[in-house]
Amino acid sequence: xxxxxxxxxxxxxxxxFMISCKTDNIKKYKNHPETQMKNKNKEEFTGTETITxxxxxxxxxxxxxxxxxxxxxxxxxxSSPNNEKSMKHLAENEFTEGLYVSAFKVKSKSxxxxxxxxxxxxxxxxxxxxxxxxxxxxxxxxxxxxxxPHNKLSIINIPETxxxxxxxxxxxxxxxxxxxxxxxxxxxxxFCPRLKTGKRWVESKRKKPSWLDSSHPLVQRDLxxxxxxxxxxxxxxxxxxxxxxxxxxxxxxxxxxxxTEDSLKILRDSTHIRRKKYDxxxxxxxxxxxxxxxxxxxxxxxxxAISSWQRRVDVENTGQKFSFMTKHLSKxxxxxxxSHFSSNxxxxxxxxxxxxxxxxxxxxxxxKNSEKDCKVIPYIQANSWKVNYTPEYVAAQIxxxxxxxxxxxLLWNAQSKYFKTLRWIKNWxxxxxxxxxx
Numbered sequence: 001x002x003x004x005x006x007x008x009x010x011x012x013x014x015x016x017f018m019i020s021c022k023t024d025n026i027k028k029y030k031n032h033p034e035t036q037m038k039n040k041n042k043e044e045f046t047g048t049e050t051i052t053x054x055x056x057x058x059x060x061x062x063x064x065x066x067x068x069x070x071x072x073x074x075x076x077x078x079s080s081p082n083n084e085k086s087m088k089h090l091a092e093n094e095f096t097e098g099l100y101v102s103a104f105k106v107k108s109k110s111x112x113x114x115x116x117x118x119x120x121x122x123x124x125x126x127x128x129x130x131x132x133x134x135x136x137x138x139x140x141x142x143x144x145x146x147x148x149p150h151n152k153l154s155i156i157n158i159p160e161t162x163x164x165x166x167x168x169x170x171x172x173x174x175x176x177x178x179x180x181x182x183x184x185x186x187x188x189x190x191f192c193p194r195l196k197t198g199k200r201w202v203e204s205k206r207k208k209p210s211w212l213d214s215s216h217p218l219v220q221r222d223l224x225x226x227x228x229x230x231x232x233x234x235x236x237x238x239x240x241x242x243x244x245x246x247x248x249x250x251x252x253x254x255x256x257x258x259x260t261e262d263s264l265k266i267l268r269d270s271t272h273i274r275r276k277k278y279d280x281x282x283x284x285x286x287x288x289x290x291x292x293x294x295x296x297x298x299x300x301x302x303x304x305a306i307s308s309w310q311r312r313v314d315v316e317n318t319g320q321k322f323s324f325m326t327k328h329l330s331k332x333x334x335x336x337x338x339s340h341f342s343s344n345x346x347x348x349x350x351x352x353x354x355x356x357x358x359x360x361x362x363x364x365x366x367x368k369n370s371e372k373d374c375k376v377i378p379y380i381q382a383n384s385w386k387v388n389y390t391p392e393y394v395a396a397q398i399x400x401x402x403x404x405x406x407x408x409x410l411l412w413n414a415q416s417k418y419f420k421t422l423r424w425i426k427n428w429x430x431x432x433x434x435x436x437x438x
Contacts, residue, residue: 090170092171099118099411099418134181215259305335333410358400
């Protein structure tokens with residue numbers, strides 16, 4: 001009797017959820033150009049489907065396009081070797097030394113001078129934005145292949161940018177934000193996490209909707225398409241950021257697509273095993289790897305610094321299980337900024353201004369929890385937020401990485417301001433024999 005009541009409760013909850021989703025989808029898609037084309041034969045969102053079948057119908061439609069085969073996997077045409085043109089990539093560095101720049105910095109007049117300064121400091125890698133947290137997409141791509149709303153700002157010519165970086169000896173790395181997209185989240189709630197009521201879940205009522213449902217097949221499909229189009233234009237690496245689930249706000253209230261899908265499958269097949277968030281992230285990385293391999297492009301990912309400790313709560317919330325993810329990554333980038341750690345973390349009295357300990361532990365633990373052939377290259381703090389930013393602070397970070405046997409570092413300054421930091425690094429290298437003295 002209890003088991004029967006439990007099933008009835010689950011069914012009722014799913015019915016409420018699906019009815020709400022369905023109503024929202026009808027409103028959102030009615031005037032969408034893509035939907036109008038599909039609805040010529042009046043088959044989509046007509047209200048004729050049964051509620052229990054509507055999710056499965058949506059999944060089938062998501063997979064019925066040019067990116068998934070009948071099993072929901074990457075078809076052969078996207079996984080076969082690329083024979084269209086010869087892609088010239090810069091050789092991998094034994095020790096990566098790089099910096100991040102925004103798309104707007106790439107187009108600025110000061111960018112060439114920044115590259116000269118970086119070269120003088122011995123850096124060998126530049127990470128530039130192709131898609132950011134706001135949902136802005138900064139390169140030219142085929143709009144017709146995307147199904148979701150998108151905000152195209154084609155200010156970066158990828159081939160020209162790659163050529164310029166290669167000529168100066170820098171590997172060209174394209175940073176692409178995945179599941180954090182303020183534009184899509186604001187335009188269409190259908191692709192966001194849900195509450196039990198069917199309404200859109202948000203991190204905070206004081207913030208704009210920003211998170212997409214990391215498990216939604218259409219969300220993943222568009223992101224994989226963007227990765228494919230960027231990789232085909234000559235970048236050396238695709239660096240995925242925000243390849244995780246949200247961690248702030250009332251995350252226990254958030255219902256994701258895969259959870260609803262699993263609940264329906266269990267009702268029909270009691271042997272079905274529920275997936276975890278890290279299963280979803282691993283599978284997404286696997287598909288992205290298949291696409292990148294086609295163009296001989298490395299696939300890497302940025303991860304939460306706290307995830308380096310791989311505590312169960314962090315793994316289950318973010319979905320970033322390193323032993324799973326790194327099977328499909330050539331590099332992993334924990335974003336280790338001492339300013340982001342609370343006081344007394346790791347029994348340090350002044351953790352913000354003691355970056356060595358944090359970096360050493362994060363790199364060591366990330367390496368321990370990752371696949372052996374996946375390189376650990378952390379992002380380090382290159383700004384003064386909440387810290388006493390000095391030459392010694394920067395040197396301590398780099399020293400910690402070297403001592404922990406990390407394979408390099410990437411400088412992070414959201415405003416792309418690095419001249420002072422690069423001067424410090426150059427002087428430190430000269431003083432320690434990494435660069436010839438004047």
